[in-house]
Amino acid sequence: MSLLQVKDVSMFFGGLAAISDVSFDIQKGDILGLIGPNGAGKTTMFNVVNGFYAPSKGEVFFKDRKISGLQPHQICKLGIARTFQVVKPLQRMSVLDNVIASAYLRVNNKGEAEDIAREKIKFTGLHDDIDVISKGLPLGKRKKLEIARALATQPEMILLDESFAGLNPAELDESIEIIRKIKANGITIMIIEHHMKVIMAISDRIVVLSYGQKLAEGTPNEIGSNPLVVEAYLGEAESA
Amino acid sequence: MTSVAIEVFLQTLIAGLLLGGLYALIGLGMTLIMGVMKIINLAHGELMMVGMYIAYWMFVLFNIDPYLSVFIATPILFFLGIALQKFLINPVLKVEAILPENQVILTVGIGMVLANLATIFFTSDYRSTPVSYATNAFYLSDYWKASPIELSLSVPWSVSFILAVIITISLWFFLARTDTGKSIRATAQDTDAALLMGVNVKLMRVVTFGIGSGLVGAAGCLFLPIYYLFPSLGGQFTLIAFVITILGGLGSTIGAIIGGLILGVFESMTATYIGMGWAPVGRFVIFVVCLIFLPGGVASLLKRKKLGK
Amino acid sequence: MKKNIPLIILAILAVLPLTGTSTYMLHIVILVIMWSIIGMSWNLLGGYCGQVSFGHAAYFGVGAYTAGILYTKFDISTWWGIPLCIIVVALFSLVLGFIVLRLRGPFFALATLASGEVMRITAENWVDFTGGTMGILIQKRTWVDKTWYFYIILIIAAVTFILVKKLIHSKLGYYFVAIREDQDAAESLGINTTLYKTIALCISGVLTGIAGAFYTSYMGYIDPHVAFALHDISIITIMIVMVGGVATFWGPFVGALIMVLLAEFIRSMPGLGTAHQTFFGVLLIVIIIFLPNGVVGDFKKLKRLVGLGRASS
Numbered sequence: 010m011s012l013l014q015v016k017d018v019s020m021f022f023g024g025l026a027a028i029s030d031v032s033f034d035i036q037k038g039d040i041l042g043l044i045g046p047n048g049a050g051k052t053t054m055f056n057v058v059n060g061f062y063a064p065s066k067g068e069v070f071f072k073d074r075k076i077s078g079l080q081p082h083q084i085c086k087l088g089i090a091r092t093f094q095v096v097k098p099l100q101r102m103s104v105l106d107n108v109i110a111s112a113y114l115r116v117n118n119k120g121e122a123e124d125i126a127r128e129k130i131k132f133t134g135l136h137d138d139i140d141v142i143s144k145g146l147p148l149g150k151r152k153k154l155e156i157a158r159a160l161a162t163q164p165e166m167i168l169l170d171e172s173f174a175g176l177n178p179a180e181l182d183e184s185i186e187i188i189r190k191i192k193a194n195g196i197t198i199m200i201i202e203h204h205m206k207v208i209m210a211i212s213d214r215i216v217v218l219s220y221g222q223k224l225a226e227g228t229p230n231e232i233g234s235n236p237l238v239v240e241a242y243l244g245e246a247e248s249a
Numbered sequence: 250m251t252s253v254a255i256e257v258f259l260q261t262l263i264a265g266l267l268l269g270g271l272y273a274l275i276g277l278g279m280t281l282i283m284g285v286m287k288i289i290n291l292a293h294g295e296l297m298m299v300g301m302y303i304a305y306w307m308f309v310l311f312n313i314d315p316y317l318s319v320f321i322a323t324p325i326l327f328f329l330g331i332a333l334q335k336f337l338i339n340p341v342l343k344v345e346a347i348l349p350e351n352q353v354i355l356t357v358g359i360g361m362v363l364a365n366l367a368t369i370f371f372t373s374d375y376r377s378t379p380v381s382y383a384t385n386a387f388y389l390s391d392y393w394k395a396s397p398i399e400l401s402l403s404v405p406w407s408v409s410f411i412l413a414v415i416i417t418i419s420l421w422f423f424l425a426r427t428d429t430g431k432s433i434r435a436t437a438q439d440t441d442a443a444l445l446m447g448v449n450v451k452l453m454r455v456v457t458f459g460i461g462s463g464l465v466g467a468a469g470c471l472f473l474p475i476y477y478l479f480p481s482l483g484g485q486f487t488l489i490a491f492v493i494t495i496l497g498g499l500g501s502t503i504g505a506i507i508g509g510l511i512l513g514v515f516e517s518m519t520a521t522y523i524g525m526g527w528a529p530v531g532r533f534v535i536f537v538v539c540l541i542f543l544p545g546g547v548a549s550l551l552k553r554k555k556l557g558k
Numbered sequence: 559m560k561k562n563i564p565l566i567i568l569a570i571l572a573v574l575p576l577t578g579t580s581t582y583m584l585h586i587v588i589l590v591i592m593w594s595i596i597g598m599s600w601n602l603l604g605g606y607c608g609q610v611s612f613g614h615a616a617y618f619g620v621g622a623y624t625a626g627i628l629y630t631k632f633d634i635s636t637w638w639g640i641p642l643c644i645i646v647v648a649l650f651s652l653v654l655g656f657i658v659l660r661l662r663g664p665f666f667a668l669a670t671l672a673s674g675e676v677m678r679i680t681a682e683n684w685v686d687f688t689g690g691t692m693g694i695l696i697q698k699r700t701w702v703d704k705t706w707y708f709y710i711i712l713i714i715a716a717v718t719f720i721l722v723k724k725l726i727h728s729k730l731g732y733y734f735v736a737i738r739e740d741q742d743a744a745e746s747l748g749i750n751t752t753l754y755k756t757i758a759l760c761i762s763g764v765l766t767g768i769a770g771a772f773y774t775s776y777m778g779y780i781d782p783h784v785a786f787a788l789h790d791i792s793i794i795t796i797m798i799v800m801v802g803g804v805a806t807f808w809g810p811f812v813g814a815l816i817m818v819l820l821a822e823f824i825r826s827m828p829g830l831g832t833a834h835q836t837f838f839g840v841l842l843i844v845i846i847i848f849l850p851n852g853v854v855g856d857f858k859k860l861k862r863l864v865g866l867g868r869a870s871s
Binding site: 288349351358360364365366491492495530536537541 | 604610612661663664673675680788800804805833834
């Protein structure tokens with residue numbers, strides 16, 4: 010069963026199309042990788058799914074319910090959480106308070122919110138930094154905080170926007186492990202990533218965007234052998 | 250409409266346009282500062298008040314015409330603005346605080362001090378400048394004997410308006426043609442990009458605050474022959490400048506000019522048709538309507554094609 | 559021990575009138591408490607929720623005029639203004655919030671500033687209803703003695719204190735701070751930012767309005783320039799919180815104490831009275847540059863500065 014359907018979505022900014030007529034489905038429990046060169050419209054797609062933008066054309070369905078046009082907080086309440094490419098921690102709050110703030114989405118009581126928060130912090134391996142003010146965290150940990158915060162809203166689906174960029178190899182391995190664990194918990198994942206090896210390894214399906222259009226879609230193997238993709242993106246990535 | 254009604258309407262329109270031209274000059278200084286520094290200068294009106302007192306004392310002590318004082322008050326205000334920016338506002342930009350509005354609150358403090366110092370030194374008396382041409386006016390019937398309606402055009406208002414237009418055009422040339430002007434515009438559009446292109450952003454901020462202050466100082470000189478002067482007049486002009494900036498679109502110079510004219514006409518109409526006391530309310534009605542229905546101001550209408558994010 | 563500090567302060571204050579405090583002293587204490595309430599309510603919206611209001615005089619004035627108009631138009635005691643203004647100011651905040659809360663940062667700040675000014679001008683011009691610039695004089699004062707006024711404002715302050723304390727440690731408090739720190743992140747975490755900002759504005763407005771209604775009963779006279787004052791209310795409110803400490807619990811109390819005492823001190827010095835705005839303006843500038851988190855927020859820094867001063871002298 011497809012959990013999220015993106016149907017013929019276009020997004021125009023003052024006449025320029027950031028996304029044009031893109032459609033794809035995500036199956037429940039899958040990891041869908043969204044790749045493409047810079048400016049391909051990946052983050053814009055996230056912003057459409059997450060409700061920051063209402064698509065200029067087309068619709069987005071979540072569990073067969075139309076969500077395009079809803080506010081971000083409504084979409085989050087329905088079960089789609091996200092992280093940001095440029096991390097947005099609540100700077101002057103501790104790691105714990107950051108996560109508590111988002112855990113409050115499903116509970117009203119401080120004790121329950123704190124329980125959820127502690128669990129998610131442990132899940133992402135941040136428990137040593139639980140009382141650190143998030144402004145002082147190094148980038149790798151801030152990226153984890155983004156994930157912990159998104160998970161604390163107890164989503165059915167999570168959008169990860171470049172959660173691996175700028176991480177060192179050790180952190181990279183940890184993060185891949187975290188994503189596998191998220192999937193094992195039955196949460197559907199859509200992920201934007203530049204690390205080709207990572208995305209090839211963890212994705213069930215991959216959608217390739219280029220200049221706002223869908224270039225290809227398929228399993229990692231299909232994508233890896235698609236000449237169009239290799240030319241437009243992979244080749245460039247290899248040589249870089 | 251009877252001819253009297255037309256006469257009243259046209260007279261109101263003219264008064265509004267003349268006022269609007271001066272408002273535009275006040276708004277320009279504010280919009281420049283806002284565009285480049287991304288802060289609101291709530292001491293803007295108080296700087297104008299300082300300009301007016303300079304022109305006033307030049308007139309009283311040395312019998313210098315307020316219009317000539319433009320050349321005295323503008324440089325003084327320019328340097329005052331630079332000093333304020335360098336020694337007070339810049340340090341605050343670096344201070345880590347919970348509320349980013351700290352800078353705005355700082356300018357409130359500056360405004361309070363300026364207004365209060367003026368009260369201490371010059372008392373809170375209302376003053377007017379008895380220039381010889383204060384009540385002179387042009388009459389339509391003098392030029393067109395057969396005119397069915399009578400319209401008048403006050404001499405000081407007209408002169409102030411024309412000077413405001415000249416200053417505005419000079420500013421336009423400065424921004425469009427000179428290197429400094431271009432650097433200022435680049436800083437306003439994209440600070441990071443300007444930095445990369447080698448623009449001295451820090452200097453541009455200081456210079457812009459100086460120019461913004463100088464402009465409003467000039468506006469003060471132009472207002473002096475037609476307006477009362479008192480220490481606390483700054484507040485209302487700060488608000489006017491801000492309304493114009495919103496109406497015109499943040500950081501847009503053309504927007505500020507159009508915004509100033511719209512506001513001038515609207516206030517003039519409110520005063521004539523609803524009542525003098527309500528003119529300031531009209532100002533806010535425009536402000537609120539604009540915020541709700543036209544958040545980007547006039548500038549957003551002018552460049553609908555511009556790419557947004 | 560630390561937990562009991564509020565109770566100890568309350569107990570000391572409660573017996574204050576019994577110790578034969580002079581009327582003037584009691585007046586000062588009443589002012590400090592009233593300003594603490596306004597400061598706390600501003601802090602809830604500005605310090606915790608990050609929506610810096612330059613127009614709290616609007617709420618203060620609407621509260622004050624609710625009480626005043628009850629008296630002039632309906633011949634009802636101004637004290638009923640306190641419960642009534644909860645409804646009136648809440649409705650007023652909803653309408654105002656609808657307009658101003660769609661704006662962010664400095665735009666919000668200026669829209670609120672304008673709202674205070676609009677209310678003042680309206681009160682000046684709507685003579686039939688408000689009495690215009692003549693203001694409203696309450697001829698039938700409830701008490702000559704200040705003791706009861708003192709206890710009433712003390713009770714209001716205690717209730718405000720408990721309410722704010724509960725709020726900032728609840729879900730609402732977390733949401734307010736999340737909105738202050740990053741509105742986009744808050745929204746994407748499922749926080750209905752518009753709703754929670756409106757809640758913050760309403761609570762803040764109502765608390766300030768109650769202080770305004772009290773003011774009418776206490777002072778017995780209001781006019782548009784007093785009740786909707788830009789500098790003497792809106793800006794002073796900001797100053798109290800800035801001086802005391804933004805987003806700190808005790809900041810508004812400390813700020814109110816410092817500001818009221820300073821104002822009285824300046825007023826009592828011959829020749830300085832006219833310069834009080836300069837003092838306040840300079841104080842504001844100094845605080846923003848050197849103690850951006852106020853006396854409470856930067857207490858350690860302040861102690862260090864004072865300590866250094868002593869060591870070197």
